[in-house]
Amino acid sequence: MAIVKNDSLIEQEWITVDAEGDLPSSDENLIVPLERFKEERDSLLGRNGGLGVQLNPGDAPEDLADDLDRLSIITVNFPAYTDGRGYSYGRVLRERMGFTGELRAVGDVLRDQILYMHRCGFDSYDLKVEGEVALNKVRAALKEMSVYYQPTGDGRVTAQSLRERRRAALGQKAS
Amino acid sequence: MYRYDDFDRQLVHERTEQFREQVKRRLAGDITEEQFRPLRLMNGVYLQLHAYMLRVAVPYGTLRADQLRQLGMIARVYDKGYGHFTTRQNIQYNWPKLDEIPDALLDLAKVEMHAIQTSGNCIRNTTTDQYAGAAADEIEDPRPYCELIRQWSTFHPEFTYLPRKFKIAVTGSPNDRAAVKVHDIGLRMHQNDAGETGFEVIVGGGLGRTPFVGKTIRDFIGKNDLFSYLEAILRVYNRFGRRDNKYKARIKILVHEEGIDKIRELVEEEWSQIKDGSLRVDDAEIAHYIEQFAPPAFETLADDDADFERHKSENRRFANWVRSNVIEHKQPGYAIANVSLKPIGGIPGDATDTQMELVADLSEKYSFGDVRVTHEQNLVLPHVKKADLFALWTALDADNLGTANLGYVTDIISCPGLDYCALATARSIPLSQRISERFSDLDRQHDIGELKIKISGCINACGHHHVGHIGILGLDKRGKEFYQITLGGDASQDASIGKIAGAGFSEAEVVDAIESLVTKYIDIRDGGERFIDTYRRVGMDPFKEVLYGDR
Amino acid sequence: MSLQVVTANRLDDGLVVFLTSDGSWSENINDARTAEGKEAADALLAEASAPELDIVIVGPYLIDVEQQGSDLMPTKYREVLRTKGPSVREDLGYQAV
Ligand code: HEM
């Protein structure tokens, strides 16, 4: 039960609510499932506290197109680590829709998937282990590999562009 | 041939170290089998009937001599002196010990090989024409594109947890030797009206329990756009493929349930948003990869060679081998030599450590150190001077590798079946051995002509039985092995899925059943017809009758 | 009344093993402890599934066997192959020794 973001442990400042039922008081920070957000959009946007949305597998991140700048956080649920839909949601939100808020992986979030999540635009991870253990796992996972073939929106330099740079440099030297 | 640069090497090295740590954690009890299983599978390590099994990737079926020699060494040091070449152009070892596998992977990494993504719900090893770069009928060598696909798909962060495994095959020739129509994505190179070379994109083919021939999603995609288009298909599949039932999770089911038009719409919409992005590969980069697969330094030769002709006329066994196993090369004076891993009565696809080393040596001597693995479980030396063929064959023949049966009835594809596989319902290897022995007479095989028999030991269809001219599926009926026969399958450009002939046969009956089918074909064929042609002309009924009579 | 034993694969080398009467694992099925009846079989499997055995063996399960003279013989052909080795390579597996 620890959240790791930007190489540190952070506090849980959000209450995630179900699809139905009463909402906490108006100044609490809330994360609501996409379905509920769509149904109660106007009243949710009128509250005082912060607002976030949770995407579950099968949801369409595109549904948030008009509201992205009103959301401080989007959580993407991985009910089982084998359900990889959330990776696509991450890339669509970041690379296509330009979401700049916090993108948090929740659910079955394990060490061996964290690097992939990071490459798909996630910047925080809700792990089922405590404090330092969680932090160490994330740190270890993020530095296990150092070569990347695919261009994603994560800012990492791909092997291909390093090769090009090298070729260009060699070409300059040669001429 | 492609050589790793320091980036590729670093990546494989890091992965090897990562797996060593994971094995250590497992053996120390820090992680449970449940947690370890997906990690080992991602590195090609299965647990089979008798022991672990290690599946090593042979990217697009291309091996250098030093790599094949290393595969032989690994068979000797870490296994029991042999390996099994599979329909996926990979090699499997049947007896490695878990605590030694990290060392085996390190030895593989030394020759730029690995077991990455040979299992799991990710993009698997890309397969292609075994004659790539050599075939006379090829438009262009497909391997540069395969290598680009290999890199794009290796540790793809978005597509490592797909609904199910994903297999891509590429052909650069109109004569499809890579079975592209029965893969999740098949790419067929061709030229459009403007004279540009690109690919027809076929999706949703597959075997397993619900076989389908793939459908064309796009008639032409230019080379520069290929990778963004693949990414678009994969994203649509990752988002919308079924995950509720593992038997309905392949993309073929999505295409079948939603219809190809709907899938095309989704893919085109997705593609329109990413096509100008960073996956667009420019001509300069493609040229760089084409250069890596540049033809070897062929000599300028006359197309015929007097000694070669003389050996053929003097040595009937050699002439037979040339007739079946030697294929036309695009370079005059050269030929493509197929090395059969189907000796009469042998285990299809198995090769010993010393056989691998011998073929490696011969490839250096006669084929620019280039070896291929075929999806029909044979090996190929792609660039042999006609003048060297006799010496090559003599050396192969001395080690039981000179069987003259390529494409014939004894060139049988067979999965490991119940002799090794934990999922099997029946054995498949012994059946292939009995059929091979029954038809051992070479004149008879030649008379029968091209006939593809493919055997799987369960409905997963690893032995491609659905696309065998004669397919055999091993099943379990109240504790007894029995075998179902399908007819009319075809994995080529005219792909079709075979139809079940009727009730299954016991192990004892099935070889006779195959023989009666062959006899019937010989009886009724028109001049020049292959078995599959006759079947297509006359249909199932005449064959059914010889199998079942009035039954 | 059916006779059962527990089999698994050993973690480090992957080879087929059977649970013996002293709680260890043997490569020889004739060393296996047999259970007669559902209750005994369940107890045997429970013993083999103890979490601490996770670093010794993988995937324990029950198989049906028959007493044939002094030998135990699995009733299913799949399990016969596991006690012997591949039928197409009689030089390999337990049958080889
Ligand atoms: C020995 C362990 C093996 C296991 C556990 C295994 C498992 C499977 C499974 C479960 C499927 C069905 C996939 C589906 O329908 O979604 C399948 C298909 C397939 N496997 Fe295997 N297999 C094994 C060995 C092999 C071997 C030795 C080959 C090559 C000779 C092979 C090649 C294939 C091919 C070509 C298919 C069908 C194409 C497809 O639908 O993907 N497999 N395998």
Ligand code: SF4
């Ligand atoms: S077809 Fe069945 S028996 Fe044959 S290798 Fe595949 S899973 Fe095993």
